[in-house]
C-alpha cells in the first residue's frame with residue numbers, strides 16, 4: 001500500500017523550532033473504507049425514507065427493511081421453492097428467480113454497520129443493527145439460501161473437520177492441514193460466484 005497523497009516529504013528541510021511533520025494518516029484499510037461507505041449508504045437510505053426516519057428512531061425492523069431494499073442490487077440468484085433448479089448450486093440454465101444479496105454479504109454488512117453505529121456515538125443498548133429481529137432475519141436468510149442454492153454454510157465445514165480429526169487421529173501425514181477457520185474472512189467477501197467451490201466430498 002502506498003500512501004496516496006502527501007507522501008515523500010523528504011525534500012523539505014526541517015526547521016529547528018518546529019516539530020517534525022506528523023506522519024500522514026495511514027490509508028484506510030479495506031474494511032474501514034467499506035464500513036464508512038456502508039454507513040453513508042445507510043444514512044442516505046434514512047434521508048430518503050418515507051416517512052422520514054432518524055437514526056435515533058431506527059429499530060431492528062427498519063434495518064431489516066434496509067436489507068430487503070438492498071436485495072434489488074444483489075447478484076446472487078436465490079431459487080424459489082417451485083423452481084426446477086431449487087437446491088442446485090450450479091444450474092445448467094437460467095431461470096426467472098430473482099437476484100438477492102448473498103447471506104454472507106448481508107452478515108458482513110451488518111457487522112460493519114453495527115460497529116459504525118457505536119463509533120458514531122450510538123449506545124450499544126440501542127444499536128438497531130444488533131437487535132434480535134435482525135439476527136433472526138439473517139439466520140432465516142442463511143437457511144433459505146442454503147436450501148435454495150444447495151450451498152451449506154460453515155456448519156458442514158465444522159462437522160467435517162471434527163469428523164476428519166476423529167477418523168485420522170494418528171495419521172495426519174497424508175492430509176493437508178485443515179483450513180483456518182475463515183468464516184469471518186469468507187463472509188466479508190462479496191458474493192461468491194455460485195458453484196465455484198467443488199470442495200464437496
Ligand SMILES: [Zn+2]
Nearest residue numbers: 079083095097
Ligand atoms: Zn430459479
